[in-house]
Amino acid sequence: MGRLILNNLLEIKDLHKSFSGVNAVDGVTFEVERGKITALIGPNGSGKTTVFNLISGILEADSGEINFETNAITDLPIHERARLGMSRMFQQSRLFLNLTIKDNLLLALDGRNFNLFTRSKATAEQARRIQDILELFELTKKINVQVKALSFGQRRLIEIARAYLLPHKLILLDEPVAGVTPHLRDDITKFLIMLRERGETMLIIEHDMNFVFNLADKVIVMDAGVCIATGKPEDIRNDAKVKEAYLGE
Ligand SMILES: Nc1ncnc2c1ncn2[C@@H]1O[C@H](COP(=O)(O)OP(=O)(O)O)[C@@H](O)[C@H]1O
Ligand SMILES: [Mg+2]
Known part of the structure; x- marks a missing residue:
């Protein structure tokens, strides 16, 4: 029998995290498929960066599960998750x-x-x-x-x-083009597409929907700590709940 290769590199199930009464992440479930670009979008404060912190191990989940390949990583410290193959770029520059x-x-x-x-x-x-x-x-x-x-x-x-x-096996990018001029934004888009062509798996947080629609294979939309929609960019673009979440900002 051949070795089992799972389609999903990362799976998060019913993840919860609250900060002194604020439910920043309130039951989030999604999968990140190998070799694909998965985008996590949503209005400011919807819980995207908190999800990243839970995935990379900076924060500990209140409840829920995180699986990376065949490893249950929910209780692993940050350096062990990095060792298993998570590489992350932060929302605030760290150069x-x-x-x-x-x-x-x-x-x-x-x-x-x-x-x-x-x-x-x-x-x-x-x-x-x-x-x-x-x-x-x-x-x-x-x-x-x-x-x-x-x-x-x-x-x-x-x-x-x-x-x-x-x-790494997974690259996590938190708002790679926020505040970036249009010209460089196009460059960054080009490089991310190049990385996908080389077989990389990426999970990208982005606030700007248009950037994501040109790039992502799958889009997960968060609002107020929950996933309100998951699907291909063309489905998300016309989703009434998504439009409403962004309009209400
Ligand atoms: N370390 C923290 N302590 C207290 N509240 C936090 C902390 N991190 C995030 N929050 C709150 O959790 C919510 C989600 O924040 P965040 O995950 O940064 O959202 P996003 O990345 O989508 O803008 C916000 O209400 C934010 O104020
Ligand atoms: Mg953020």
Whole structure:
């Protein structure tokens, strides 16, 4: 018998999380299929980032289940979930502004050995991986540029590259194009499509529906802590409940 390969990389079931009486996530269930882009959308405050924090292990769920491949990860600490293959980009930028792109990536790859004062030297293997990834994201020319000299959108792109650089099976992106200019937004869309073509599985939080409709294979819509719709972009676009949630913002 062949090895069983599950279609879904991640499954979350009836997840709950409240903060001193506020039900931020109030019974959320969905699946993330391998090799696909799944988008989690919804008005501000609807619970999207909290779902990410529960998936990546920054927050502990009050109840519910999270399965990653064949592992029940609900009670695992953050570093074990990372080890199993979750790589995440945050809503708030987490780059070191005074370091170059290369050093930011090296620091992500090898935080334990990185020395902020002497600037560690990359091993040949690390240097090659960083080089390959910068080539993929068309950033090779900027390798030695300090992050503070880059535009907001370029910084977001580097954070996507960094999430991709780390060993992973799933990439979690929290609002990769929020506040990004239209030109770079198109670039980021192009790179995310490229990653999908390379077989990557991504779960993307986004507030902007139009960005998601051009990109996602499946869309999950949250409002006030619950999923109000799940489906293909073309179904979600015309969903009355979804329109209402966004209009009511
Ligand atoms: N650490 C926290 N402590 C208290 N309340 C929180 C915390 N994180 C999120 N919330 C609340 O939970 C709700 C959902 O927030 P969030 O998940 O950030 O929404 P979204 O990412 O969809 O904008 C909001 O009402 C927010 O104020
Ligand atoms: Mg958020």
